[in-house]
Amino acid sequence: DFAKVDTERKVRTGVPEIVYGEGKSASQIVKIVTTMLQSQNNILVTRVTPQKASDVTKYLPELTYDTSSKMLLWKKHTLQKTKGKIAVVTAGTSDLHVAEEAALTAEMFGNNVTRIYDVGVAGIHRLFARIDAIKEARVVIVVAGMEGALASVVGGLVTSPVIAVPTSIGYGTSFHGISALLTMLNSCATGVTVVNIDNGFGAGYSASKINHLGEYTN
Amino acid sequence: DFAKVDTERKVRTGVPEIVYGEGKSASQIVKIVTTMLQSQNNILVTRVTPQKASDVTKYLPELTYDTSSKMLLWKKHTLQKTKGKIAVVTAGTSDLHVAEEAALTAEMFGNNVTRIYDVGVAGIHRLFARIDAIKEARVVIVVAGMEGALASVVGGLVTSPVIAVPTSIGYGTSFHGISALLTMLNSCATGVTVVNIDNGFGAGYSASKINHLGEYTN
Amino acid sequence: DFAKVDTERKVRTGVPEIVYGEGKSASQIVKIVTTMLQSQNNILVTRVTPQKASDVTKYLPELTYDTSSKMLLWKKHTLQKTKGKIAVVTAGTSDLHVAEEAALTAEMFGNNVTRIYDVGVAGIHRLFARIDAIKEARVVIVVAGMEGALASVVGGLVTSPVIAVPTSIGYGTSFHGISALLTMLNSCATGVTVVNIDNGFGAGYSASKINHLGEYTN
Amino acid sequence: DFAKVDTERKVRTGVPEIVYGEGKSASQIVKIVTTMLQSQNNILVTRVTPQKASDVTKYLPELTYDTSSKMLLWKKHTLQKTKGKIAVVTAGTSDLHVAEEAALTAEMFGNNVTRIYDVGVAGIHRLFARIDAIKEARVVIVVAGMEGALASVVGGLVTSPVIAVPTSIGYGTSFHGISALLTMLNSCATGVTVVNIDNGFGAGYSASKINHLGEYTN
Amino acid sequence: DFAKVDTERKVRTGVPEIVYGEGKSASQIVKIVTTMLQSQNNILVTRVTPQKASDVTKYLPELTYDTSSKMLLWKKHTLQKTKGKIAVVTAGTSDLHVAEEAALTAEMFGNNVTRIYDVGVAGIHRLFARIDAIKEARVVIVVAGMEGALASVVGGLVTSPVIAVPTSIGYGTSFHGISALLTMLNSCATGVTVVNIDNGFGAGYSASKINHLGEYTN
Amino acid sequence: DFAKVDTERKVRTGVPEIVYGEGKSASQIVKIVTTMLQSQNNILVTRVTPQKASDVTKYLPELTYDTSSKMLLWKKHTLQKTKGKIAVVTAGTSDLHVAEEAALTAEMFGNNVTRIYDVGVAGIHRLFARIDAIKEARVVIVVAGMEGALASVVGGLVTSPVIAVPTSIGYGTSFHGISALLTMLNSCATGVTVVNIDNGFGAGYSASKINHLGEYTN
Amino acid sequence: DFAKVDTERKVRTGVPEIVYGEGKSASQIVKIVTTMLQSQNNILVTRVTPQKASDVTKYLPELTYDTSSKMLLWKKHTLQKTKGKIAVVTAGTSDLHVAEEAALTAEMFGNNVTRIYDVGVAGIHRLFARIDAIKEARVVIVVAGMEGALASVVGGLVTSPVIAVPTSIGYGTSFHGISALLTMLNSCATGVTVVNIDNGFGAGYSASKINHLGEYTN
Amino acid sequence: DFAKVDTERKVRTGVPEIVYGEGKSASQIVKIVTTMLQSQNNILVTRVTPQKASDVTKYLPELTYDTSSKMLLWKKHTLQKTKGKIAVVTAGTSDLHVAEEAALTAEMFGNNVTRIYDVGVAGIHRLFARIDAIKEARVVIVVAGMEGALASVVGGLVTSPVIAVPTSIGYGTSFHGISALLTMLNSCATGVTVVNIDNGFGAGYSASKINHLGEYTN
Ligand SMILES: Nc1ncnc2c1ncn2[C@@H]1O[C@H](COP(=O)(O)O)[C@@H](O)[C@H]1O
Ligand SMILES: Nc1ncnc2c1ncn2[C@@H]1O[C@H](COP(=O)(O)O)[C@@H](O)[C@H]1O
Ligand SMILES: Nc1ncnc2c1ncn2[C@@H]1O[C@H](COP(=O)(O)O)[C@@H](O)[C@H]1O
Ligand SMILES: Nc1ncnc2c1ncn2[C@@H]1O[C@H](COP(=O)(O)O)[C@@H](O)[C@H]1O
Ligand SMILES: [Mg+2]
Ligand SMILES: [Mg+2]
Ligand SMILES: [Mg+2]
Ligand SMILES: [Mg+2]
Numbered sequence A, B, C, D, E, F, G, H: 001d002f003a004k005v006d007t008e009r010k011v012r013t014g015v016p017e018i019v020y021g022e023g024k025s026a027s028q029i030v031k032i033v034t035t036m037l038q039s040q041n042n043i044l045v046t047r048v049t050p051q052k053a054s055d056v057t058k059y060l061p062e063l064t065y066d067t068s069s070k071m072l073l074w075k076k077h078t079l080q081k082t083k084g085k086i087a088v089v090t091a092g093t094s095d096l097h098v099a100e101e102a103a104l105t106a107e108m109f110g111n112n113v114t115r116i117y118d119v120g121v122a123g124i125h126r127l128f129a130r131i132d133a134i135k136e137a138r139v140v141i142v143v144a145g146m147e148g149a150l151a152s153v154v155g156g157l158v159t160s161p162v163i164a165v166p167t168s169i170g171y172g173t174s175f176h177g178i179s180a181l182l183t184m185l186n187s188c189a190t191g192v193t194v195v196n197i198d199n200g201f202g203a204g205y206s207a208s209k210i211n212h213l214g215e216y217t218n
């Protein structure tokens, strides 16, 4: 009884139960997920290595592993999709893992998600080519490593709330995401809030909360 | 012509034009605000010291100075208030300045704001005494210095999106707000996004964007 | 003769002799422990990897390896148990290793230990469900990674001295335990003292010293 | 109503109510202390500058200002003194302010305090000249800046619990107390726990909690 | 004879001799400049406070003080101007001091300088309105504080070499220019090199060296 | 369509298209390079491990792998060489990888490159033995790890612009290149600009831009 | 009795007694020095501001204040001078204060000191002009701020032991001496040891110990 | 010709030529050492992993590998031993590697070395048991990780110059040697100078230079 499963908070059918997979052994994950089986909730286990995923799915074949986001998923129920959209925007190809963690999390919570990848400011024409799709979204998630300037540029162009996710992509003075994090915290564009380095999950989850505002009552 | 006033972005009558007051001289602020006079926008100058405020208001007596938030304000028009509420919650008495910067900014953008101050986790009964008022809000801003644990506790208790503002209150290893910032970025409670240290303005502005979602179409 | 065994300090029968296992080879540990054989002390070797443990126990089968705390133990004598209790409280499942290092150390020194695991502030009802058991203890050890807010919350709820142990659990801005460490050092709840990141041993040892105050003379 | 006075926690007559003076204006302190007047508690306001102290005592002449600890005190009741002693030990003359904050706090909570100042390791004979008085104490507080080595040396010589307080004394790579803090957290002597840089108050308060163990029942 | 004036390096008439004014007293500056009087070089003293400038010019009225760049200047000779242009671009109004240090330095070395100020990415239309003037330059200096994203955006739009100057403008996690510095060092736009925080002088000097390439032989 | 190839920026035949290889899988690199096949550009993929290189060249045998610079190259066209030279200077033998990344990049862009390796300041006679070759260059790249002092010494000896590349060579307080980086940013020799730690590519690329100034019109 | 004067360590007539002046009040310094009056030792108080010096000398006019080193001195006895020399070398004019603290300390302990100031590597010919005087010394102290490269260059040129003193001179990324400190710790020239930032006293003192080796017995 | 062997500096027969082995391939080391064969110098290659050592000795069997110091050695000539002694003192068993690097380096340069290991301050009686042997030395090297307090204690007890070597032994806030480094730089005991983390070689080399002072002329 090393882990207390939190069965109180989520009540709507299908809203996922979340397990933080890092630092837990495969057998701990199996036990925790098994406790959740009786509920009607979907399940989402984050930050699972391929090896650990394969150890877990031997015992729980109902879980599927998404290699790009490194999440284990169990979709027992399909949630109703929001009308409003969440845009997930990335600077480069290497930010894909984190972006997919955000995008899939948001989808698991019933959101309509638009992916706009590899539009970093080094070739800003790529961003402008897609800016209308970004502006259409109710919430924008910007995922960027290295210097993370994309968050400021997008923040200056859209009117919707922006959630910035620094990634650990880069080398030397990128300091495993610190450079991008500081950029995003100091963004001269207002309306940008920030989550932990590589925390695609947190961004997707917060974006979902925001995107559902006004949807419930419709 | 050292400053280009950005007259394009805001179109609805009364939505404030923002000036970042720090690092600008009183005479620079006077010139920038004067350029904004012809527009229909309200005006909000952030991070103004009392001395600078008094130098500015000699030339522009229409501006009023709010000593707690250290902002200069010009309310030409009254914006329609949102039905949804933004709660501004602080851990201690010393976080007041930053909290008021957030609260007043949100009010200047037409939001209905509830202030819940001095409910830090050292005496957690104070928080529980006010938790219903916090839960009622559509967006919650948590302002805390020192170790900033309040953000995690509130984040675990509410279902609305939380914006956390670390303050520079503390000494020694508070490192002028870094301790609280790290706490908030690593919050084990999901749904918390973070802004720069002491950036009450940014929190109020983002909260306003979020709080207006679903309001426009009503 | 690379290591001088300190045979002077401990005199009561059974009080453990401690060896810091990290940075020592298996053969160095074997030699040091062998020197201790003639004394009446129990033995406790900390921070031993499974591989090194198995190399050591080949030569010293009297030692047992505890996989959760990663300690090698030799219990020659059973110490009298304290009446007063030490509570070991953790935020999450991943803090288990460090918590067990603290709990087992305290038990090796004759303390009565209560384990209360996985009650982090993200779901604070789990903490309140166990708060009476925590309040009952004479000393409380709080073990937490990520943002470490649990130390402040527990510190605000109990009247006994609290020893906080930051763990290296987390990613990104957790900075391998620095975020939790700073939280604990800046705790707005008074009565909290702190040990090194992942130093479960030090917490258990200090807690034992404190818990024995008043016990000796009874 | 910017501050909620916490009247619930302390019940025994005379046990001080604490106010954290830094970051509060003189008038805020006056208001908070005034609310506490009806209770039977003593009052202790920490980190008050001489100027602020003089502004406060104009309105509340019952408070006395201690210039060495920079605390405002109101001793309505005399608490019974403990039999057990707390030793407060400093490395240098410049650590006096922090040491007095610890010593006076402990005394305000009814503890018997022994002061042993200026016995840093640069001239270790000074420490040995006083070691018996230190060993006699039930709890030892070590206050040191610069490299803070005194905590390790004392920790290796005594069997009672040691609380180490790093001070911001030093220059260059002392980094305002970080060097001493790290020394204390990494102390090779076990049984040392640590508080925030310059946090004499916290050390005195924790030491008091520890020193009262076993005393209550006598 | 505390300072050895370096009379060997500069030989062309009028090329300025540079004195680093910070950390030198007014009388030291007077002595150093006086030694330079016999040469045919212009003189440029950087980082001089207004007070120190006024103390120096009492003795050396030939020097003029530029309040925006905080430099003392002595223009004995007029250098021939380059055909090629150096563009100095700033993000905000508050970066003016550093930008002028760069621009004036470049002009003192005979360069043709274009100033394009307050075109930060928060309102990127301001940058595009001036982009042709920036593209026309042979070397571009980008001066920006806060998150410094302007360097990346400009770097992605021009083909000439870009020298980025982080400024200490900002608060909280701007860390006195570190955030902007890291942004610039990690710029995803290639062709950007970086100088020290607030080092407008170094940027102007390097830009001049680059801008003169190919000019000498014409 | 995870990567948008930027086909707009480079127009002159043969000017290389650059791919940042780190953080991309072999199959992603294959796909990106394949898209570039139709253009007339040369191709250069940086920071490719030997394993990844061998996986890529199985599918694209036209690419050759340079083990010292860890780059994959495809030279479809030979660019005209500049008359002006770029000197690449290193402090030690271990800086070779980064130096070759700079040198080869510059050569791929059509520059005439002189390599002067292992002339660090510990044996400064080695530098003076080669100083004429260094002075002859139009642009000098200095590559150095550990304390990076070579950049300052070279910067004080030459009149051409210097680009300094800190390397991660060293241990302890070299902090993976931070020591060398700070040295270079604080260089007392003017005319030194800096790129990211280990960023040989960026230095070679910027040097090429500078070295081509004045060449185009010839 | 806040300070224990250490009268045991120094026995030879005239060898100075040291007082660390920073963080002590003028009256504390007066009391400490007064206790030392009866001994035959000279006295040296370091890091004394002009204001504090003038407060102290009102009561103790026998002390003289050296404004460049900011030390208070009392030379009761003249020590015999060493034959061997200590060279104190500085990079720039602004390092004077620290250099004089080192030089005067060494002289107070009876050493023969050669001062060679303002020979930083930006104009390395200045260093070579004085290198013979530096090589003549038995111990060399190098004092440098900014990037501190002088220590490496001197270390590579001399065969005597070198003590490097980083100074806090510089701005931005000099980080108040950290850049120079790291340079010196990572020096590729062997035979360089380092003291704290701005610790001229410590360098002079250690150099004296080294310089006296072999002198005693002659 | 990637490495220039420095054959100028060392002239006395047998004085070792040093090669820094880290970051060099086995084949590079073989080539560099081969170039040194014709000289009369001994050879010392530092920081060589066991694997690399075995690759090198296949080609150069004259080199012997010392596993504790991780150095490759070639002793062609025996240097005359100094009369004066260097003491190498360690805090713990885990500091052995670094201590041996120092001790062996000193011996290779002809010094008389005394090893005094595992006498850390946690059990200070161990230090006092050996203090006479330490006091006998002309130079003392103190090697310590974790909090490094041993340097201060030894520094306060001996009159000879002390060279402190911080080691990367420890975990958590030891920060791979930073804690010990800061302790040593801030040592309240004067006469302590410091080298890079784990730089046993540098300490041994500097100690040798100091220990030879006064010996030459005998
Ligand atoms: N206190 C503040 N913190 C962060 N950003 C601010 C603050 N005040 C204003 N801003 C932003 O700064 C912009 C104005 O900058 P400026 O043109 O320099 O006055 C506004 O559009 C805001 O987005
Ligand atoms: N100097 C101090 N350092 C750390 N914590 C303190 C200090 N002084 C008071 N406190 C804590 O701050 C709390 C009061 O905070 P406040 O309500 O802001 O006055 C008390 O309960 C103490 O636990
Ligand atoms: N500027 C200084 N930097 C470092 N240590 C110093 C300095 N001045 C004096 N000390 C040391 O501080 C000791 C005296 O400390 P105190 O007893 O506080 O005056 C002396 O023995 C010196 O070793
Ligand atoms: N372990 C070490 N730590 C610091 N410096 C070293 C070390 N080993 C060798 N060196 C220095 O490196 C120089 C040789 O560098 P290299 O020419 O790159 O082999 C020698 O002259 C030494 O000063
Ligand atoms: Mg891309
Ligand atoms: Mg309060
Ligand atoms: Mg859990
Ligand atoms: Mg003292």
Ligand SMILES: [Mg+2]
Pocket (backbone or CB within 6 Å): B003, B004, E091, E092, E093, E118
């Ligand atoms: Mg602006």
Ligand SMILES: [Mg+2]
Pocket (backbone or CB within 6 Å): F091, F092, F093, F118, H003, H004
């Ligand atoms: Mg070499």
Ligand SMILES: [Mg+2]
Pocket (backbone or CB within 6 Å): E003, E004, G091, G092, G093, G118
């Ligand atoms: Mg100079």
Ligand SMILES: [Mg+2]
Pocket (backbone or CB within 6 Å): C003, C004, H091, H092, H093, H118
């Ligand atoms: Mg040991």
